[in-house]
Amino acid sequence: MSPGLFLLFIIGYFVLLLTVSYLTGRKADMQAYFTGNRNSVWYVVAIGLIADSLSGVTYISVPGKVGTASFAYLQVALGYVAGYIAIAVILLPLFYNRNLTSIYTYLRQRFGPATQKVGALFFMLSRLTGSAARLYVVAGVLQLFVFEHYRVPFVLTVSLMIGLMLLYTYRGGIKTLVWTDALQSALLLAAVCVTIRAICDGLQWSLGEAVEKVAGGPYAQVFFWDWKAANFFPKDFFGGMMIAVTMTGLDQNMMQKNLSCRTLGEAKKNLYSFSLIQLAVHVLLLGMGALLYEYMRAFGIAGPVDAVTGALLTDQVFPSLALHHLGAFAAVAFVTGLTAATFSSADSVLTTLTTSFYIDILGHASEDMDGSKRRLRNTIHTGWGIALLLTILLFKALNRSALIDTVLLLASLTYGPMLGLFAFGIFSKRSIPDKASILVCLASPALCYWLRQQSGSLWGGYRFGNELLLVNGFFTYAGLWFFSLGKKERPFKN
Template sequence: MLHTVDLLVIIAYLAATAWLGLKLSGRQSGLRDYFLGGRNLPWWAVCLSVVATETSALTVVGIPVMSFLGDISYLQVAIGYIIGRVIVAFFMLPRYYDGEMVTAYAYLGKRFGQSTQTTAGITFLVTRLMADGVRVLAAAIPLKLILDGMGIETNYFTIIVVLAVVTILYTFIGGIKAVVWVDVAQMFLYVLGGVLTIVVVSATTGGGWFTDAAEAGKLSMFVFSGNPISDASSFVPSLVGGAVFAMASHGADQLVVQRLLACRTKVEAQKALIWSGVVVFVQFAVFLVVGLALWGYYEQQTPAQLGLTRDDEIFPLFIIEGLPQGVSGLLLAGILAAAMSTLSSSLSALSSSTVTDVYGRLKKSPVTDAQGLRVGRWATIGWGLAFIVPAAFFRSDEGSIVILALGIAGITYGGLLGAFVFGIVNKRADAVDANVAFVVAVAVNAFFFVMEKFVTGEVWVAWQWYPLLGVLVTFAVGGLLSLRHPAAAVAARDRETVR
């Protein structure tokens, strides 16, 4: 049970975080300020914001249980993430800085036309809504344990509603600049919390947990056995799939691209992107070691034996029971605030895509700064409320919350990445080719996801393969459709585009 000092720390820290975000946000006078921070943010802040945005509460709550129940082989994915980021930095990122683009999907509009940009934008909105609904759930898990420990009866749905409303208010006022700087503060806090957890467990148990973990084979990082298609823990899908997944998430997902476009220059954006991969690797390693430490602390008991209803509750349980007074409150406050800052990042990305890729494409007259800012803020409110539905829907899922979120995002990542690369490589294709290929790629991945989660319960294709599978389907379908266009017609179209 939490003590009074812990509750005071949580309240004070959340208030300080809100104040910091609003203090650093500045006046939002238009779309460039609200969605890109005036393109004047330092690369290192953007780097840390990217890390906090893509992992935050999911990392703190979900990754320790992976090593608690298994080993540290999830680091194979982190290596792939670094490779994928390097490719994006030099292959895709320069195209986003070719002009004043606000979203990732503006490039598709430039290459294929309005219909493709709108299609990609709408698909991003739907998938991001589902994936970030899981993020809301991740934030609700530690909060429910807090309230249960205080003897307050509650449920995930009520907590989800409260978190969504608080996040809406925060993002509505601050814009992307506030979100980035709060992300920086939160990342330092929850990583420090992970390190403190390792120190406390080592001091309590004498450090024998590390030797026990090594003897139990839990320090295995590389796994070369298993089916490379369906076994998500094996080396090939982790490395190759992780690289392609990072290419999609950091090259075709507005949630990350929006931050990179807020850098001062292309070179600074490349530095932010590549270094974020290194930081993610270190961060994953910290929280996987946390899981090993907790495995030793709880004497190798399973979450069920500890009376938990979800595997992902294991680290929040230790925060409440095992950390000193004040430290528990500080780390829980960091988890909640980091989760809300991540959600506010999603709201900012969703609203920017709504304004630029949907509203701006469907509106007959040009969108003014005042109109875009107004629509963007209303979109922030709408998407924040919409988060409640998928978060409530997935609350009963018993699998890893990290894998669930990544699997949902992977459904469309392959189609989005495929459309980008396809547009760059295939000069013959037009909007119809790209749109049809994109839809087919998303449908193929959705089929495997639905079969696994709701029909057979068996993994036919590991989640790491979703992006690569989508890319291959996009190239195959789009390439075949592009053969319809005679070379002469393609050359004429290119000459018209130049004019």
């Protein structure tokens, strides 16, 4: 497919988003920006969360990893379902009953302003670096297949992407994002279905035959029981559960949309529905991954390998086949899905980082309506866009693919303290010195990082997987409990 057609597609894609932004945001006020006027339709939010929960990295990595890990990731996805149910039962009532806009306001009410800022800063660090990593991946793909042809420098490519995101989010905020995310989720699902259809056509299989071949094929194993391995079922399941609780329930980026639903009951229906939808989407992604490897085997296509080690580069399997082997329609579908998955998670970050900084760090109320507060909000929104650009350019300067793994590790380390803080606040009535949370939330990730680096030699080859998040949360909880010794219990109603 020619770079010119790719460029026309990208332009059309953003014209569509800008149109939706104009229609939803032309009468938006401050409450529309922060909470969508608490009038979002629950099933639209549920659909939008699909693309928001899947990054471009996940879209590429989950199908590719089937070649080395089979359907093991489904263990994690099953844990997600349990995690979303826990959010609906425990966290949503907690946040709705307090009419919160930023969920970290709860930490202020429970412990004090220093703890609120600690929780918000951990969120900001994780979301900024994580979103920058995801955008770096998709920007690299677009640069290689489109903008390099026109000799557009990488910095201009990224600047245009972020500029467009600022343009369609700065006015409507959450009110706009609920609808643009739903649109991008629909495009993502369409892209996966088109790719599966293209593979089946190439193999001359019906959809029924494809399901039968995948279910009886070499990649169909779902559950793994080697307790030392990172993909041991209980580790993946409970790790996935805690990932859902922390990266959705304790993450302003995900919860701000949930809190925009009209009632607590509708917000719960949204999460219950989304838990099942995301499971089905992961099954589709894994099934597509198995079909990709069947296609490679049927046509004798050598998978992309590392030039030094000769190891299979699983993250390049899907892009390589979609862009070079499955035809123009599948190539367009791939870019559509990648763009939708990446931009849905990245564009909302600009709004939610702005919300958290405005409320948690500066201490303003979301109800502030005067012109100076609106200008301040817009300045913060633009500032986060610039910060996102600079972080991506830093990744480009370092130019190491392993940096993505480092960023994902950073995410697991930063969400652990939030898990411990909220768990201690909800399940304990003890009080702590407000500033003690700073020390605990710095010490716990540092200890977990050391354990992860040393685990192979300390415990006979045992390797930490997703359960490291649980360990991190436990250390944070224990540290807070230690500082609570000798303190009187505070009367606080959860």
